[in-house]
Amino acid sequence: MPRVTIYSVAQACGVSSSTVSRAFTRPDLVKDSVRQRILAAAAELGYRPNKSARAIATGRTAMVGLVVPDITNPFMPPLVRAVQRAAGDHDWSVLLVDAEEQSAAEAELISRLHGQVDGLILASPRARSIDLQNAAEDLPCVLMNRVIRGLPSVVCDNGAALAAIGDQLVRDGHRRVALLGGPASSWAAQQRARTVRAWAARAEVVLDELKPYDASFDGGREAGAALLATGTTAAFAFDDVMACGVLAELASRGVAVPGDYSVVGCDDVLLARMVTPSLTTVTAPFGELGRAAVELLRESVAEPEGRPSRVTLPGVPVTRASTGPVAARTP
Known part of the structure; x- marks a missing residue:
């Protein structure tokens, strides 16, 4: 033929x-x-x-670069799929780059993409702002779950959802709650910490902040062990993966969830629904995040000197089996 x-x-x-x-x-x-x-x-x-x-x-490659900090994190695959689908609607292919949790390597990886892609989407980057700005110079770039002055961004605002879950904890009798910090270099971890602090102050709840932990199952297990010395009855974990580690550690020590302790995650990855007990968490609108990032990138490619835009999408609270009324404790 x-x-x-x-x-x-x-x-x-x-x-x-x-x-x-x-x-x-x-x-x-x-x-x-x-x-x-x-x-x-x-x-x-x-x-x-x-x-x-x-x-x-x-002079266009019809290719968009998508840089993620760790492809093994369950938050990333649905985000990658959302970006890929949205890019495909505009005849863009996606070149995926995994920084493998090496924040220092992100800038170098971005620099290598110059000439290979029409623009970049950086998902939850961990590198310093100045390094990201320098690496992406002269290349249209959109941030996801990170805000840097001068660059377009798409963020999920979990503030109202986390506060709503916190209010339910108060109604369930919890008066002393732990905050399990995420990676120190994570912008999202900083934002979530501010949100929980503000909620605790408003709700007049005692908040015990534990040191930053890795956003991993092992990081959650370490945090779970530390919880038992705090006197708290509930905890906000940085994300669902960490929360699953907390559940595993508490279970290994004979602590029932939610009978003895309540645990809250964030992001609503598939694992949050599969674990036992299923996680109370905040649902991130993955499809909308991906579409918004691609649209902002198209605008940046068409008008490189245009004014940077920011799109903010709300997270949604989801109550599941990992939270419940505070247990009566014997002295």
């Missing part, structure tokens, strides 16, 4: 080959009805645009 070319599509539509080319590379220059006819003919004939040739002609 002869190879389908741009000339085949042009002949089928009764237009010039240059019009077909513009339909794929500069759709804004082609009348919508004509472009739809070209796309339909291309699909019927099985024509696939040569992205390498298009990159040479337009």
